[in-house]
Amino acid sequence: MSRLLTWITACAALMLMATACAPVPTAYTQEQGLDQALDQVTESLVSQLKKQSLMLNIPGQLSRTGMVVDPVLDSESGQQTSLTKRVESFVTERITSKHAELEVLPFLPSQLPRAQYVLTGTVKGIVGEQGRRSWRLTLALTDLKSGKVSAQSMAVARDDNFDLTPVRYYRDSPVLLLDDAIKGYINTTNTVPGQLADKAYVDRVGAAAAINEANESYNGEHYREALHKYKAAESTQGGEQLRTHDGIYLSSSKLGMKSESEQAFAKLVQRGIQDNALSIRFLFSPGSTNFWTDPSMVSAYPMWIKQLALVTAATNVCMDVVGHTSPTGTEPTNRKLSLARASTIADRLIAEAPALNSRLVSHGKGSSENKVGIGTDDSRDAVDRRVEFKIVGCPPKP
Numbered sequence: 260m261s262r263l264l265t266w267i268t269a270c271a272a273l274m275l276m277a278t279a280c281a282p283v284p285t286a287y288t289q290e291q292g293l294d295q296a297l298d299q300v301t302e303s304l305v306s307q308l309k310k311q312s313l314m315l316n317i318p319g320q321l322s323r324t325g326m327v328v329d330p331v332l333d334s335e336s337g338q339q340t341s342l343t344k345r346v347e348s349f350v351t352e353r354i355t356s357k358h359a360e361l362e363v364l365p366f367l368p369s370q371l372p373r374a375q376y377v378l379t380g381t382v383k384g385i386v387g388e389q390g391r392r393s394w395r396l397t398l399a400l401t402d403l404k405s406g407k408v409s410a411q412s413m414a415v416a417r418d419d420n421f422d423l424t425p426v427r428y429y430r431d432s433p434v435l436l437l438d439d440a441i442k443g444y445i446n447t448t449n450t451v452p453g454q455l456a457d458k459a460y461v462d463r464v465g466a467a468a469a470i471n472e473a474n475e476s477y478n479g480e481h482y483r484e485a486l487h488k489y490k491a492a493e494s495t496q497g498g499e500q501l502r503t504h505d506g507i508y509l510s511s512s513k514l515g516m517k518s519e520s521e522q523a524f525a526k527l528v529q530r531g532i533q534d535n536a537l538s539i540r541f542l543f544s545p546g547s548t549n550f551w552t553d554p555s556m557v558s559a560y561p562m563w564i565k566q567l568a569l570v571t572a573a574t575n576v577c578m579d580v581v582g583h584t585s586p587t588g589t590e591p592t593n594r595k596l597s598l599a600r601a602s603t604i605a606d607r608l609i610a611e612a613p614a615l616n617s618r619l620v621s622h623g624k625g626s627s628e629n630k631v632g633i634g635t636d637d638s639r640d641a642v643d644r645r646v647e648f649k650i651v652g653c654p655p656k657p
Contacts, residue, residue, distance in 0.1 A: 300398050546596065
């Protein structure tokens with residue numbers, strides 16, 4: 260009996276110690292150069308892991324411990340950009356070269372069983388005094404076995420005219436991919452150590468790895484291979500999400516598979532309506548409600564509008580059609596323009612499905628809800644010139 264009590268007491272003490280020893284997240288709030296900021300957050304992250312292992316008296320806990328890196332994202336748009344790729348490369352190279360106790364594995368489904376940790380990271384543009392822009396860099400390590408965040412760190416880098424161009428997959432995407440899976444990734448990155456990571460993210464790590472593998476093929480212009488991988492990702496647990504339907508649409512479009520791309524876009528709309536996370540990027544000519552003049556960029560719009568109308572009509576929902584603009588121009592002008600663009604899209608939807616006439620209401624937000632906000636009016640801030648579709652309650656029938 261005494262041995263049992265001793266064992267229980269020891270176990271309880273260890274559990275209390277584990278809770279008490281949860282690392283404290285670090286925040287370096289002084290603005291500095293990008294490399295210096297990244298060096299700080301990376302070293303802090305690894306230091307927190309080492310300190311936790313020592314305080315728990317687990318010698319050798321980090322000896323060649325496997326970790327994967329889920330691609331770093333822009334926290335406002337949910338996209339990978341040239342800047343997020345730069346952040347990811349720096350962190351990966353620094354851990355690989357300076358911390359042999361952590362083995363950085365490719366973020367692929369085949370490698371997940373070997374990994375104890377997954378690293379997530381975000382960059383967020385912040386505007387300070389006198390409109391000066393800087394970037395908040397946040398990294399987190401989540402234990403894949405316990406589902407808890409083990410370490411987190413944040414630093415601020417001054418803006419240095421970074422390249423914000425989205426990578427090919429996000430640049431080509433017709434929709435903003437901020438669904439529950441991406442929001443879960445962002446929430447996990449912002450979770451303090453010792454707390455459970457976002458369940459929507461942890462439950463879909465396997466699907467995220469499969470999507471990452473497909474994205475790499477798409478970004479490398481291997482479209483047939485990408486299509487096969489997106490379909491495989493779709494069939495995995497948690498794989499039914501905007502990114503997989505989007506990838507199937509993009510890949511089949513690149514391969515000239517008209518019927519399959521149209522079906523994929525319809526599924527993309529269905530998923531967006533289901534998640535109430537549907538934002539489509541229609542490119543308009545500057546200051547106009549006319550679509551962009553380049554046929555290669557807008558040739559798919561009639562199909563998009565047709566499928567959006569048919570799916571919306573079939574699901575019997577009501578929606579606010581919300582227009583957005585980049586910050587170019589005055590805000591009163593932008594609000595008027597964004598409303599006119601939303602009304603243009605609503606009118607086109609009603610022309611395709613007259614039943615929507617009483618179920619759509621147009622709104623204009625101007626540039627008040629920009630995701631990028633740099634006002635370049637090109638591929639870098641295309642998500643700012645979007646039209647959102649938000650599910651709302653239908654008005655009572657007369």
